[in-house]
Amino acid sequence: KGLIEVSDFCLSYETLDGAMSAVEDADLLVRPGEFVSIIGPSGCGKSTLLNAVAGFLKPTRGTVTVDGEAVKGPGADRGMVFQQYSLFPWKTVRENVEFGLKMRGVSADERKRSARTLLGLAGLSQFEDQYPDRLSGGMKQRVGIVRALATGPRVLLLDEPFGALDAQTRQIMQQILTNLWERLEISVLFVTHDIDEAIFLSDRIYVMTARPGSIKAEVTVPLPRP
Ligand code: ADP
Ligand code: ADP
Numbered sequence: 167k168g169l170i171e172v173s174d175f176c177l178s179y180e181t182l183d184g185a186m187s188a189v190e191d192a193d194l195l196v197r198p199g200e201f202v203s204i205i206g207p208s209g210c211g212k213s214t215l216l217n218a219v220a221g222f223l224k225p226t227r228g229t230v231t232v233d234g235e236a237v238k239g240p241g242a243d244r245g246m247v248f249q250q251y252s253l254f255p256w257k258t259v260r261e262n263v264e265f266g267l268k269m270r271g272v273s274a275d276e277r278k279r280s281a282r283t284l285l286g287l288a289g290l291s292q293f294e295d296q297y298p299d300r301l302s303g304g305m306k307q308r309v310g311i312v313r314a315l316a317t318g319p320r321v322l323l324l325d326e327p328f329g330a331l332d333a334q335t336r337q338i339m340q341q342i343l344t345n346l347w348e349r350l351e352i353s354v355l356f357v358t359h360d361i362d363e364a365i366f367l368s369d370r371i372y373v374m375t376a377r378p379g380s381i382k383a384e385v386t387v388p389l390p391r392p
Contacts, residue, residue, distance in 0.1 A: 167197070168195035168196055168197055168231075169196055169197060169198045169200075169232065169233060169320060169321060169353050170195065170196040170219060170230070170231070170232055170353070170355065171194075171195055171229075171230075171231045172192060172193060172194045172195075172215070172218075172219065172228070172229070172230050173193050173228055173229050174191060174227060174228035174229070175189060175191070175192040175215065175218065175225050175227070175228035175229070176189060176190050176191060176225060176227040176228055177211070177214050177218060177223060177224075177225050177226050178226045188211045188214045188377070188379065189211035189214050189215055189378060189379045189380070190378045190379070190380045191228075191380050191381075192211075192215060192228075192374070192380055192381045194215075194372050194381060196321060196355050198320075198353060199351055199352070199353055200354075200369050200370065201347055201354045201367055201369045201370075202353070202354065202355050202356065202368060202369065202370045202371070203355075203356040203357070203363075203364035203367060203368040203370075203371045203372070204216070204355070204356070204357050204358075204371075204372045204374060205357075205358055205359060205360075205361055205364045205371055205372070205373055205374070206359065206373060206374030206376070206379060207359065207374075207376050208359055209376070209377050210374045210375060210376050210377050210378075210379035211374060211377065211378060212325075212357040212359075212374060212379070213325050213326075214379075215357075215374075215379070216246075216323055216325050216355065216357050217325075218230055218237075219237065219244065219323055219355060220240055220244055220246045220323050221237045221238065221239040221240040221241060221244065222246075232244065232320070232321070233320075242266070242270065242317040242318065242319060243319055243320045243321070244319050244321055244323055245313075245314030245315055245316075245317060245319035245321070245322050245323065246314055246323045246324075247307070247310050247314045247322065247323065247324040247327045248310065248325055248327075249325055249326040249327060249329050249330060250330075251298065251303070251307055251310050252310065253298040253306060253309055253310060253313070254298075255297065255298055255299055256297075257297075257298075258294065258295050258296060258297055259285070259293050259294050259295070259296055259297075259301070259309050260278070260282070260285065260295065262298065262309055262313050263281040263284065263285060263309065263312050263313045263316050264278070264281045264316065265313065266313065266316050266317045267280060267281075267316055267317060270317065281294070281312075281316060282294070284312045284315055285312055287312075287345070287346060287349060288308050288309075288311065288312045288346065289308070290305070290308055290309065293305065293309075302335070303330055303331050303335065304331055304335035304338065304339055307327055307328065307331065307339060308339070310327070311324075311327070311342070311343065311346065315346065315350065315352075319352065320352060320353060321352060321353040321354065322352055322353070322354045322355070323354075323355050324343075324354065324355070324356045325357045326357055326358055327339070327356075328340070328358075328363070329358075329360075336363075340366060340367060343367070344367065356368065364387075365387055368387050369386070369387060370384065370385065370386050370387065371384070371385045371387060372384055372385075373385065
């Protein structure tokens with residue numbers, strides 16, 4: 167049974183030239199604790215699908231459910247990490263991480279405690295009072311991941327999170343993500359166009375066809391995790 171279930175999913179964008187179909191008839195499933203990737207060429211609709219799971223976009227047809235409940239918008243049960251770091255530049259690292267908790271009325275002490283625990287797990291303790299513009303791309307993306315985890319989501323959604331990073335930083339980030347995934351026992355839905363990255367990280371991979379995207383194949387990754 168899926169924690170996340172996407173069925174008969176279609177999504178069209180309204181453009182000046184009329185409706186443009188971005189995803190057609192996609193079905194996917196993310197089980198509790200599973201690490202699932204979606205791969206496919208640029209423009210095939212990976213982000214579209216992920217954004218619909220996050221609740222930022224509404225399917226034109228079909229359904230997206232989390233734990234059997236239809237997704238009606240963004241929620242604390244789904245943490246989202248974007249390719250662009252999208253941190254608040256005027257907030258410190260810890261304030262960035264605390265933001266979602268603050269919005270939900272969590273007390274200052276409680277916020278600080280949760281933020282510090284997660285920052286520690288991601289190796290960011292010594293940066294908690296720094297501002298994002300002082301950090302490297304990899305560090306910013308680490309903060310992005312920690313921020314997405316702060317509200318205690320059941321699934322972490324990541325859209326090409328390491329696409330802008332150099333190869334070495336990318337490797338470190340993959341390791342950190344794997345560690346967090348194991349430690350926190352969450353599910354992950356990971357979008358990438360890098361098949362090596364998908365194979366390295368995932369339990370299962372969905373392959374999308376070129377635009378308009380549809381799920382073409384489902385691959386269970388047989389490789390043991392390092
Ligand atoms: P991917 O993540 O696989 O690169 P996207 O989901 O970003 O693909 O885009 C799928 C298709 O939808 C592309 O052709 C893209 O240009 C188009 N698209 C994405 N966002 C919009 C939008 N807001 N309005 C119109 N077309 C869009
Ligand atoms: P990706 O990295 O997923 O390929 P893109 O670079 O295609 O993303 O898109 C970046 C942003 O531009 C997204 O917010 C997407 O919704 C928007 N976008 C992409 N294609 C179009 C389009 N044809 N019309 C309007 N917005 C678009």
